Amino acid sequence: MSEGYEIGKKIKAIREEKRLSQSAVVEKLIEHDVNMSRETLSKIENNNRSISAVELKAISDVLGVDISDFFHEDESEDIVTFFRKRNFSQNTLEEISKLQDMVKVFLDHEKIYKGEQE
Incomplete structure (x- = not known):
């Protein structure tokens, strides 16, 4: 598995553990100056789109986790x-x-x- 796949998978797992919908995460991303559609987040979670460092940092802030959590094996x-x-x-x-x-x-x-x- 590629590391990108792991990051998307971990984003989805953490989001679901926190009981947040994709739409809710996307709405909160706007507060972090990141404009992303729900479809784009879905593509990231399903490894159909890469994620930038800025987007990953904003998602980690929205989910309330350290960015390094996405890289733990x-x-x-x-x-x-x-x-x-x-x-x-x-x-x-x-x-x-x-x-x-x-x-x-x-x-x-x-x-x-x-x-x-x-």
Whole structure:
């Protein structure tokens, strides 16, 4: 799969998780100085049209996610993304991020201890 396909697929998934219609997203994009039709958004979500950096930034703002969320290969391993999608507060997300970083360090140390270092 191409990365463009993944971005469109992720835009659609996040939009649906937030229970926003394509029309609602398009209306909110106008507030970010991006004029896009509902049909254009549909084409982006279905990999029939590429997306510009400006459009992607505006969509990430409208959906309330970090632009980097569209580029993660395996979001299921990212606890912060899991909680962000469920609209937890910024303070909670920061604490979860710290906890996630501590767990990653612990797992790296465990791999080193067991001689599994890459």
